[in-house]
Amino acid sequence: xxxxxxxxxxxxxxxxxxxxxxxxxxxxxxxxxxxxxxxxxxxxxxxxxxxxxxxxxxxxxxxxxxxxxxxxxxxxxxxxxxxxxxxxxxxxxxxxxxxxxxxxxxxxxxxxxxxxxxxxxxxxxxxxxxxxxxxxxxxxxxxxxxxxxxxxxxxxxxxxxxxxxxxxxxxxxxxxxxxxxxxxxxxxxxxxxxxxxxxxxxxxxxxxxxxxxxxxxxxxxxxxxxxxxxxxxxxxxxxxxxxxxxxxxxxxxxxxxxxxxxxxxxxxxxxxxxxxxxxxxxxxxxxxxxxxxxxxxxxxxxxxxxxxxxxxxxxxxx
Numbered sequence: 459x460x461x462x463x464x465x466x467x468x469x470x471x472x473x474x475x476x477x478x479x480x481x482x483x484x485x486x487x488x489x490x491x492x493x494x495x496x497x498x499x500x501x502x503x504x505x506x507x508x509x510x511x512x513x514x515x516x517x518x519x520x521x522x523x524x525x526x527x528x529x530x531x532x533x534x535x536x537x538x539x540x541x542x543x544x545x546x547x548x549x550x551x552x553x554x555x556x557x558x559x560x561x562x563x564x565x566x567x568x569x570x571x572x573x574x575x576x577x578x579x580x581x582x583x584x585x586x587x588x589x590x591x592x593x594x595x596x597x598x599x600x601x602x603x604x605x606x607x608x609x610x611x612x613x614x615x616x617x618x619x620x621x622x623x624x625x626x627x628x629x630x631x632x633x634x635x636x637x638x639x640x641x642x643x644x645x646x647x648x649x650x651x652x653x654x655x656x657x658x659x660x661x662x663x664x665x666x667x668x669x670x671x672x673x674x675x676x677x678x679x680x681x682x683x684x685x686x687x688x689x690x691x692x693x694x695x696x697x698x699x700x701x702x703x704x705x706x707x708x709x710x711x712x713x714x715x716x717x718x719x720x721x722x723x724x725x726x727x728x729x730x731x732x733x734x735x736x737x738x739x740x741x742x743x744x745x746x747x748x749x750x751x752x753x754x755x756x757x758x759x760x761x762x763x764x765x766x767x768x769x770x771x772x773x774x775x776x
Contacts, residue, residue, distance in 0.1 A: 479539055479716050483514040486542045486706075489528025492519040494638075495657060495740060496704055499574050500544040502736040503706075506727040524613055524775070526552055526559060533561035537711035539720065544573060547615045547702045550757060551764040555613045556775045563761060568717055569753030571706035571724030572745030574737055576615055577658040578676040578702065579687070580623075583649040584669050591673040591693040594653070598629040606632040608642035608654035612773065615702035616655045618764055619676055621771040623655070623690070626698040646670060658683075659741025676701060677743070700763060703745065705753065721750050 486504055490496045500517055508515040520528030525548045535541035543549070549563050561567075580591065588594040598605050609617045616639065624630060631653060636642045639660055645651035647669050655676060662683055664670040674693040675681050678701055691699040706724055708717060727733050728744045737744045748756070767773075 477715070479719065480511060480513045482540065483516055484508075484540050484542060486515055486517045486544055487528045487532050488517060488519050488544050489521060489525035489548075490519065490545075491521045495659075495742070496544060496546060498740050499704055499737055499742055500706075502733050502740070503571075503573055503724060503727045504544075506730055506733050507723045510723065510726075524548060524552060524555075524611060526556065530559070530561055532707070532709060533566045535709050537709040537713075539708060539712050539716035541709065542570075542720075543567065543707040544704065545707070546576075546704045547618065547760065547764060548613050549705075549707070550761040551613045551618055551768055554765040554768040555773055564754075564758060566710050567707040567757075568710050568712060568750060569705050569757050570708050570717055570721045570750060571728075572748055572753060572756070573704045573706055573724070573728070574740075574742035574745050575678065576676070576702040576704070577681060577741055577743055578616060578619060578655050579658050579661050579665075579681070579684075580653065580655050580673045580676070580690070581646065581661050581665065581670040582653055582673060583646055583651070584671055585649050586652060586671065588673070589671065591688075591690070591695065594673055595627045595629055598627075598631065598653075602630060603632065605652040606634045608639075608646065608651050608656070609633050609635050610637075610639040610642065611635075612775065613768075616657075617773075618767050619655045619698070619700065619702065620653075621773065622700060622767045623695065623698040625767065625770055626695050657741050662741070700760070703756075704742075705745075705757075717750050721748075721753075 488497045488500050504515045520531055529549055532541055532543040553559050588597050607620050639656055642654055646654055665672045672684055672687045674688055674690045676690050725747045734744045
């Protein structure tokens, strides 16, 4: 009988702590360089939440080791709701790539928001004699090992999407590494690079000018700026239609009331016209409204699928 009062006191303390949350500044860890796309979308959403709360939200860039340094920092933080992580698919794919990480995404993190859907697009140089994705696949099959693709980072969404596409299409291209996406654009334009899945915002000006050809978008629906370009599913490769997303996470074990409040605030911010406009200008689509359980289910399914892609491609940490 003495146990029951102790449980009630614990529950009461948790509820009280959640009710007064946040009572101090919140840290948001972005495990990529400041000024990059993850940093940009994080700021768009977090600045809106900070204004609503009247409490500072401090965004800290902690890049390094393919995002593992910043992710590890949050995995080891207190589960009190004051340290968040905003990151891309690497949180779900890196454990398979590295194999010896101290954290596990499904064990150590609670998803609280889908910040954006990536809008990636497959492009080729204007001089390449193909106009559709099926034509490109036929062209690649006739030239085994002769074509290459740009990889902005091992385990990045662009890298993994390309590996998945090659697996589905039954083709193989040479992996050419770059430090990020922008450095690959000049090589695409001059024809030294034959294929790349790239962020819409980077490719769009060159597609509109005719210097690059857009073969398909890795999106759920057609991109408004390029209505004639099919999605990868419409282009004939539905099994390659895995759309990457950037998510917000808390440490597993954070009180449910705090998890639900953060989730509600992120969803509210994403529905704000000014936030949506900022995200669209960055080339990303505002994330959909999802509750924590739905996000956790998406984490599990994407973790399994990215892991299969990594194993099938034999991707290892560099």
